[in-house]
Amino acid sequence: MSNLVIVPTYNEKENITDLVRAITALPVPFDILVIDDNSPDGTASLVKEMIPSFPNLHLMEREGKMGLGRAYIAGFDWALQRDYRYICEMDADFSHNPDDLVRLWDACENGGADLAIGSRYISGVNVVNWPMGRVLMSYIASMYVRMVTGMKIMDTTAGFKCYRREVLQNINPGHIRLIGYGFQIEMKFTAWLLGYKIVEVPIIFTDRKAGTSKMSGGIFGEAMWGVVRMKIVSIFRKPRRIAA
Numbered sequence: 001m002s003n004l005v006i007v008p009t010y011n012e013k014e015n016i017t018d019l020v021r022a023i024t025a026l027p028v029p030f031d032i033l034v035i036d037d038n039s040p041d042g043t044a045s046l047v048k049e050m051i052p053s054f055p056n057l058h059l060m061e062r063e064g065k066m067g068l069g070r071a072y073i074a075g076f077d078w079a080l081q082r083d084y085r086y087i088c089e090m091d092a093d094f095s096h097n098p099d100d101l102v103r104l105w106d107a108c109e110n111g112g113a114d115l116a117i118g119s120r121y122i123s124g125v126n127v128v129n130w131p132m133g134r135v136l137m138s139y140i141a142s143m144y145v146r147m148v149t150g151m152k153i154m155d156t157t158a159g160f161k162c163y164r165r166e167v168l169q170n171i172n173p174g175h176i177r178l179i180g181y182g183f184q185i186e187m188k189f190t191a192w193l194l195g196y197k198i199v200e201v202p203i204i205f206t207d208r209k210a211g212t213s214k215m216s217g218g219i220f221g222e223a224m225w226g227v228v229r230m231k232i233v234s235i236f237r238k239p240r241r242i243a244a
């Protein structure tokens with residue numbers, strides 16, 4: 001069984017080829033699944049050009065921009081139909097350092113974690129080059145989620161993660177309702193409700209060097225209310241593990 005990292009892309013032509021090279025050069029082998037939502041900048045064509053030279057590289061093309069959560073759900077489905085032991089996710093814009101992928105993997109493989117999270121807030125605040133307003137907003141959002149849900153996780157919105165296969169099988173990602181930042185929160189919350197061991201690995205998060213941001217207010221609002229709703233639902237309906 002092998003390792004997969006899922007990378008959703010929307011207009012990442014400045015980043016994607018370097019990222020594929022960096023992941024492929026890691027000391028631990030990873031397959032890469034790029035999920036592109038028909039990026040107008042031609043990200044998918046760049047990936048297609050690389051595929052003949054990178055047998056570990058795969059591309060899933062979707063019709064249009066349907067949000068990060070939906071992209072990941074499609075990716076998890078793809079992964080679970082194949083023989084991957086660890087399924088990771090990271091952004092394409094180098095905010096997540098590819099070298100840290102190995103540390104997340106190691107936390108699962110050798111540290112006994114079921115879900116490893118690349119955490120900006122486990123040892124102080126490790127965010128580089130974000131405006132202070134954005135750091136504060138992200139930190140406060142994380143604190144808010146911790147208070148509402150009761151999860152003991154410092155970086156609740158983090159999108160740099162490594163899942164043991166079994167966790168994804170049991171989360172049943174098709175049932176996740178939130179699609180933006182909320183998606184990352186709901187995935188962690190469900191893993192936590194299922195009793196999985198979640199470990200935060202400290203990482204340094206750097207603002208994107210190239211390309212443009214897709215952050216929007218709507219995504220933020222969804223997460224604010226979605227978290228409260230999610231907590232209330234969990235009181236009445238506890239998820240159970242179905243697959244071993």
Ligand SMILES: Nc1nc2c(ncn2[C@@H]2O[C@H](COP(=O)(O)OP(=O)(O)OP(=O)(O)O)[C@@H](O)[C@H]2O)c(=O)[nH]1
Nearest residue numbers: 008009010035037066067068071091092208213214
């Ligand atoms: N497939 C797909 N990928 C997306 C979508 N929205 C964002 N992405 C990708 O998801 C990752 C995270 O998105 P970012 O735009 O970096 O979001 P962010 O980190 O909150 O904001 P910035 O770094 O400031 O842009 C990047 O690799 C994006 O290209 C989407 O709707 N579909």
Ligand SMILES: [Mg+2]
Nearest residue numbers: 091093095208
């Ligand atoms: Mg980013």
